Amino acid sequence: xxxxxxxxxxxxxxxxxxxxxxxxxxxxxxxxxxxxxxxxxxxxxxxxxxxxxxxxxxxxxxxxxxxxxxxxxxxxxxxxxxxxxxxxxxxxxxxxxxxxxxxxxxxxxxxxxxxxxxxxxxxxxxxxxxxxxxxxxxxxxxxxxxxxxxxxxxxxxxxxxxxxxxxxxxxxxxxxxxxxxxxxxxxxxxxxxxxxxxxxxxxxxxxxxxxxxxxxxxxxxxxxxxxxxxxxxxxxxxxxxxxxxxxxxxxxxxxxxxxxxxxxxxxxxxxxxxxxxxxxxxxxxxxxxxxxxxxxxxxxxxxxxxxxxxxxxxxxxxxxxxxxxxxxxxxxxxxxxxxxxxxxxxxxxxxxxxxxxxxxxxxxxxxxxxxx
Numbered sequence: 001x002x003x004x005x006x007x008x009x010x011x012x013x014x015x016x017x018x019x020x021x022x023x024x025x026x027x028x029x030x031x032x033x034x035x036x037x038x039x040x041x042x043x044x045x046x047x048x049x050x051x052x053x054x055x056x057x058x059x060x061x062x063x064x065x066x067x068x069x070x071x072x073x074x075x076x077x078x079x080x081x082x083x084x085x086x087x088x089x090x091x092x093x094x095x096x097x098x099x100x101x102x103x104x105x106x107x108x109x110x111x112x113x114x115x116x117x118x119x120x121x122x123x124x125x126x127x128x129x130x131x132x133x134x135x136x137x138x139x140x141x142x143x144x145x146x147x148x149x150x151x152x153x154x155x156x157x158x159x160x161x162x163x164x165x166x167x168x169x170x171x172x173x174x175x176x177x178x179x180x181x182x183x184x185x186x187x188x189x190x191x192x193x194x195x196x197x198x199x200x201x202x203x204x205x206x207x208x209x210x211x212x213x214x215x216x217x218x219x220x221x222x223x224x225x226x227x228x229x230x231x232x233x234x235x236x237x238x239x240x241x242x243x244x245x246x247x248x249x250x251x252x253x254x255x256x257x258x259x260x261x262x263x264x265x266x267x268x269x270x271x272x273x274x275x276x277x278x279x280x281x282x283x284x285x286x287x288x289x290x291x292x293x294x295x296x297x298x299x300x301x302x303x304x305x306x307x308x309x310x311x312x313x314x315x316x317x318x319x320x321x322x323x324x325x326x327x328x329x330x331x332x333x334x335x336x337x338x339x340x341x342x343x344x345x346x347x348x349x350x351x352x353x354x355x356x357x358x359x360x361x362x363x364x365x366x367x368x369x370x371x372x
Contacts, residue, residue: 002113006045009063009106010323013038016081016095017331022188024084025331029073034081035324037066042323046316056114063107070100145318146306150204150299151197152325158196159189165286175271175282191332192325195255199248203294207247211240211295240295245288252287253279 013034025031040062047055074080080100085091162185166178184191218236221227227235256278260266269277306314 002109003045003048005106005109005113006041006059009041009103009110010038012099012102012106014327014330016099017327018334019085019091019095020082020331021084022191022332023183025082027190028082029069030082033066033069034327037062038323038327039320040066043316043320046319050312056117059110060107060114063103063110067100067103067107070103074100145314146303147201147204149314149318149321150200150302152192152321154200155192155194155197155325156190158199159185159191159193161196161290162193163189174286176268188332190328192328199251199291200294202247202251203291204299207240207244207291207295208299210243211236214239214243237292237296241288241292244291244295245284248287248291249279249284252284 016034040058044055044059044062047058070080074096080096083092083096165174166185168174169176169178180186214236218227218232218239222229222232253275256266256276260278263269263277267277268274268280268283271280271282273281
């Protein structure tokens with residue numbers, strides 16, 4: 001199948017995500033439709049690359065289903081996608097007028113392409129050989145893919161961990177305060193937290209090999225009789241925990257001194273055993289416990305799962321999760337700031353400023369507007 005068609009379909013949804021205001025984008029039918037369209041189309045294109053019989057039904061079901069749902073919504077509510085901009089603006093014309101026409105044309109092209117592929121299969125025997133992408137043939141591709149999967153998964157799971165930690169504060173399990181009005185934390189629960197994703201990559205690259213080194217050293221000491229055999233694992237685990245604590249605390253403190261000098265992101269000055277309000281013992285122990293669990297149990301279990309699942313499952317997961325994660329990144333990390341006004345300033349005719357919502361901007365918008 002022609003790879004240009006699914007790429008064009010995915011590109012339209014990525015454009016919609018990048019042009020939408022995250023504070024006005026709930027997890028509604030449009031969001032679900034965009035996610036299904038992106039993941040389903042990406043998986044269909046990947047399966048077509050693998051010469052799988054599932055490629056055509058998945059591609060067509062995704063395209064026809066998501067476009068039909070949008071057209072039904074357009075007929076009932078006069079919008080193909082949720083409007084996070086002023087009616088009649090250039091974004092409204094692009095995504096509620098032009099995009100449905102483009103989607104119908106692209107899905108029709110997909111159906112035509114699929115019919116041609118089926119006709120070729122019917123008239124002559126085609127050997128189903130897999131065609132790996134050139135990038136996947138690189139020797140370091142499995143490592144890059146593994147680290148990328150860790151980054152994406154932990155960016156999302158880390159967000160949920162922050163929610164759980166704040167819930168623990170609410171119920172008195174931990175000391176500290178939490179802000180229930182933090183729209184980004186509590187309501188946008190698919191907002192990727194890059195700090196947690198980066199931490200997962202660092203754990204895999206540095207702390208996991210260090211754990212293996214400590215295990216090897218304690219095993220050698222045990223073999224020479226320097227330590228009892230029963231103490232081999234506890235000593236290695238304790239040493240790994242201390243090293244992890246030093247690394248996690250140093251990263252937390254360094255991040256704070258660079259990005260939190262005015263205590264805008266966090267403030268531990270009222271916490272017991274804090275240092276300059278940037279780090280405190282409770283949170284340091286919590287981060288270290290998570291890092292140690294990842295180093296000793298979670299990441300090794302994940303790597304065993306990769307081997308057991310097989311190359312096709314891992315690659316398919318990478319394609320599916322990666323396509324959805326990129327949409328989330330475009331939605332939450334590309335915030336339009338008066339783009340209609342910008343178009344007007346450079347000569348556009350449909351330029352209108354983004355309408356006021358009548359409320360204070362959410363924390364995501366506020367943080368980004370402060371940086372502009």
